[in-house]
Amino acid sequence: MPRRTAIAWPAWGSEPPDDAEVVSWQGHHGPVLTRHGDATVLRCSPCLGIHVVPLPDDDTLRLYYQHEFYQRDKPQYVQQYERDRLWWEFTHRKILERALERLPAMPPDDVRCLDIGAGPGLALDAAAALGLETWGIEVNPTLAGRLEARGHAMLCGTLDTAGRYPEPLPMRPHLCYLYEVLEHLPWPAAALLQCWELLAEGGLVVVQVPNDFNPQQLEACATLDLPYWFVHPPQHLHYFNPTTLRCLLQRCGFDVVYARSTYPMEQFLLDGKNYVRKPALGRWCHIRRMRAELLDETTGKWPDREAEYARQLAADGIGRELLYIGRKR
Numbered sequence: 001m002p003r004r005t006a007i008a009w010p011a012w013g014s015e016p017p018d019d020a021e022v023v024s025w026q027g028h029h030g031p032v033l034t035r036h037g038d039a040t041v042l043r044c045s046p047c048l049g050i051h052v053v054p055l056p057d058d059d060t061l062r063l064y065y066q067h068e069f070y071q072r073d074k075p076q077y078v079q080q081y082e083r084d085r086l087w088w089e090f091t092h093r094k095i096l097e098r099a100l101e102r103l104p105a106m107p108p109d110d111v112r113c114l115d116i117g118a119g120p121g122l123a124l125d126a127a128a129a130l131g132l133e134t135w136g137i138e139v140n141p142t143l144a145g146r147l148e149a150r151g152h153a154m155l156c157g158t159l160d161t162a163g164r165y166p167e168p169l170p171m172r173p174h175l176c177y178l179y180e181v182l183e184h185l186p187w188p189a190a191a192l193l194q195c196w197e198l199l200a201e202g203g204l205v206v207v208q209v210p211n212d213f214n215p216q217q218l219e220a221c222a223t224l225d226l227p228y229w230f231v232h233p234p235q236h237l238h239y240f241n242p243t244t245l246r247c248l249l250q251r252c253g254f255d256v257v258y259a260r261s262t263y264p265m266e267q268f269l270l271d272g273k274n275y276v277r278k279p280a281l282g283r284w285c286h287i288r289r290m291r292a293e294l295l296d297e298t299t300g301k302w303p304d305r306e307a308e309y310a311r312q313l314a315a316d317g318i319g320r321e322l323l324y325i326g327r328k329r
Contacts, residue, residue: 012243020032025053026053039053041233048244049239050239051237055187055237056186057186061184061186065184066139070140082120084290085122087294088126092123092125092126093126093129094302095179099325103202106174107131108130108131108132111174113133113135113173114177115136115177115179116136117184118144120143121143121147121150123179124152135154136153137157137158138156139158140156144156159194172199175203175205175206176203177206178195178207178208182209182238182240183209183210183237183240184235184236192254196253196328200328202328204257204325204328205249206325207322208323209238212231213230214241219270226269242259242322249324256324257326258323260310260313261312261313261322264319268281268285
């Protein structure tokens with residue numbers, strides 16, 4: 001394994017290089033981390049986070065996900081999820097089980113789960129298999145229609161739309177599920193505040209986002225001479241780390257009751273499997289991850305892996321994604 005390099009920035013609490021360019025945009029300002037086409041990624045001082053500028057408006061983003069994301073940028077998106085359905089349903093089931101443990105007074109069939117940005121709907125399928133009452137919000141009409149046909153109550157629109165209509169949300173959800181959603185939104189704090197308003201008292205928000213600019217990514221960039229391959233607007237607009245995600249949840253009225261990371265995919269890079277330079281290797285690495293986690297489940301070792309993911313988050317801030325559960329304060 002390549003040696004660890006002393007790269008602290010852009011972790012919060014560290015200092016940017018003396019020659020860092022500072023950019024301002026509509027009240028957002030901070031040192032530039034990188035540029036990607038017309039987008040600039042900065043460490044924003046007012047937001048206490050890393051995000052793209054300029055940020056798209058809501059209508060532009062809605063049209064992108066309705067007419068371009070699945071059709072042009074990710075034409076095989078749904079097929080890829082279906083191909084790996086067994087692992088995806090396992091992944092969502094384990095996350096939902098951790099959330100249900102934090103609603104101890106409620107049997108699963110009394111729990112209303114709202115999946116925001118439902119996409120292919122595998123999280124909703126996992127929730128239904130656990131006996132939860134399933135509700136979903138999805139901006140793409142084709143996907144929303146498919147999920148409705150699978151028995152889920154669906155709203156074709158955005159979280160803003162859900163707040164303006166009595167249906168299909170006649171009762172407050174106990175779980176708001178945002179799996180790899182916040183990084184796509186121009187204003188993640190607004191989304192979490194809307195979740196706070198929607199949730200029943202004591203309800204939970206479940207958030208998973210990529211763990212970007214993490215120590216292993218920065219090490220791979222330095223030792224393998226790689227660009228910031230994980231930066232790709234307009235799909236990802238915000239880039240979270242453990243500190244900024246926890247801070248965001250707390251600022252929006254949630255107490256963090258569970259936190260862990262996920263499989264440290266960047267370790268493949270540091271072990272010589274350069275899936276950035278050779279994208280075909282990415283599928284090979286993903287299969288290895290899926291097999292390892294499913295094997296742990298069948299052999300009863302999954303709790304040990306979950307504990308390791310929590311430990312590596314607390315000790316080193318590594319892991320490809322961040323999973324946080326917050327309780328409505």
